Amino acid sequence: MLRDLTLEVSGLVVLTGANGTGKSTLLKIAAGVLKPTSGRVVRPASVGYVPERFPSDVKMSASSYLAHMGRIRGAAVGDVLERLGFVGSLTAPMSQLSKGNAQKVALAQAFLATGVLVLDEPWTGLDPAAAAELSSLLQGRTALVSDHEGHLAGATRVDLAGGHVTIELSRVVGLDALEALEGVRSVLSRGSSARVVVAPDRSDHVLAEALRLGCSVRSVR
Amino acid sequence: MISLVRYLAADVLRGQRYLAPLLVFLGVMGMLFSTDAGQPLEAYSGSAALLYPIAAWTAVVVATSEDVVRREITVVSAGGRSQVLTAAALVAVSFALVMALVAAVWPVVTNPHPYTFGEFLVGLGAHAVCALLGVGVGLMFARPVFDSIGRTVLAVFSVVVLTYPLGRATPLGWVLDALGHNQVSLSVLWAGVIGIALVSCAVVVGVRRA
Numbered sequence: 001m002l003r004d005l006t007l008e009v010s011g012l013v014v015l016t017g018a019n020g021t022g023k024s025t026l027l028k029i030a031a032g033v034l035k036p037t038s039g040r041v042v043r044p045a046s047v048g049y050v051p052e053r054f055p056s057d058v059k060m061s062a063s064s065y066l067a068h069m070g071r072i073r074g075a076a077v078g079d080v081l082e083r084l085g086f087v088g089s090l091t092a093p094m095s096q097l098s099k100g101n102a103q104k105v106a107l108a109q110a111f112l113a114t115g116v117l118v119l120d121e122p123w124t125g126l127d128p129a130a131a132a133e134l135s136s137l138l139q140g141r142t143a144l145v146s147d148h149e150g151h152l153a154g155a156t157r158v159d160l161a162g163g164h165v166t167i168e169l170s171r172v173v174g175l176d177a178l179e180a181l182e183g184v185r186s187v188l189s190r191g192s193s194a195r196v197v198v199a200p201d202r203s204d205h206v207l208a209e210a211l212r213l214g215c216s217v218r219s220v221r
Numbered sequence: 222m223i224s225l226v227r228y229l230a231a232d233v234l235r236g237q238r239y240l241a242p243l244l245v246f247l248g249v250m251g252m253l254f255s256t257d258a259g260q261p262l263e264a265y266s267g268s269a270a271l272l273y274p275i276a277a278w279t280a281v282v283v284a285t286s287e288d289v290v291r292r293e294i295t296v297v298s299a300g301g302r303s304q305v306l307t308a309a310a311l312v313a314v315s316f317a318l319v320m321a322l323v324a325a326v327w328p329v330v331t332n333p334h335p336y337t338f339g340e341f342l343v344g345l346g347a348h349a350v351c352a353l354l355g356v357g358v359g360l361m362f363a364r365p366v367f368d369s370i371g372r373t374v375l376a377v378f379s380v381v382v383l384t385y386p387l388g389r390a391t392p393l394g395w396v397l398d399a400l401g402h403n404q405v406s407l408s409v410l411w412a413g414v415i416g417i418a419l420v421s422c423a424v425v426v427g428v429r430r431a
Binding site for chain 1: 225227228231235237288291294295296297298299300
């Protein structure tokens with residue numbers, strides 16, 4: 001859950017934040033994969049999207065996949081794969097590609113878009129040369145990117161949980177009530193436990209409310 | 222839309238999961254028409270009844286051919302979920318209609334009773350209707366309406382199994398009843414309209430559910 005967020009993407013914008021703060025969710029909403037529960041997203045017609053993990057069991061070959069994606073977008077397949085140093089077989093099933101080469105295919109399909117790029121940890125699996133080339137390819141583009149490792153120097157950085165308190169709960173009761181509290185930035189629920197990211201000035205209130213609801217607090221940091 | 226349909230169809234063919242329903246369909250067709258299957262329209266009732274679950278199965282295969290993450294990329298590339306689900310429905314209907322054509326032609330070749338062109342067209346139409354109904358049921362319970370393949374299989378299987386004993390209370394029953402009595406009925410046309418509505422409804426539900 002992300003609340004009270006206004007983000008205008010112009011040039012390169014990098015999302016940062018701890019795990020579970022909602023980076024991937026925000027990127028999916030920005031790309032049009034998920035609908036926001038409230039608020040609105042204005043995006044150009046052509047959006048390129050790279051998910052956090054590109055699937056590893058695709059039977060289609062890289063060349064066939066990119067050709068299809070190009071036809072769907074009405075765009076010619078460019079030289080992104082070559083620039084990223086793709087070395088696998090273009091005609092073999094993508095399931096046979098290494099993680100890095102599969103990621104390069106995922107990036108190549110995203111770069112078919114002429115509008116904004118929405119990239120979820122796009123450097124994952126890339127070797128240093130390809131990672132540097134990707135940073136170079138992104139220069140001059142409009143992109144919303146999640147990045148833990150500071151690949152894009154000079155980009156606008158948005159910390160989704162900047163200055164936050166993380167409350168780990170077990171035996172969670174009344175999660176809906178917790179989500180609705182002022183200052184709660186994100187809630188990641190896993191079975192009977194949950195991680196709640198809260199603005200520092202509201203953490204005492206949220207903690208008290210969680211205890212009042214009957215939750216067990218595992219840690220606060 | 223054509224490029225999207227081509228991509229999804231190519232993905233299904235690459236995946237080879239379509240082979241299971243296709244082989245079951247061909248195998249049972251072979252058994253149904255290995256001996257004298259009866260009068261022309263009556264003979265069609267068995268293959269029409271078979272095509273309904275096979276089309277539902279094939280529709281589930283088409284709907285779930287891409288995994289969730291790759292479907293997300295396709296949705297973004299195509300510009301929206303409605304385009305992708307519409308294209309998936311078109312692919313499922315196309316596969317089902319090809320099987321309907323095979324099912325309509327098969328007894329013309331193998332059944333000792335001669336078929337008029339009119340009887341062939343009635344049989345083709347009846348099979349197409351059963352195929353549409355099956356596709357509608359398959360898509361209605363496949364991703365993104367139901368996220369889990371287990372729940373999808375259970376729901377489709379339950380609906381398909383329940384359809385037969387309900388007889389003329391269902392559109393499938395109208396078609397099978399007309400063929401079983403060796404007659405042409407307007408209810409087959411209505412069943413076709415319901416089949417198209419079911420497929421369209423499945424797309425709309427999928428878009429809203431996603």
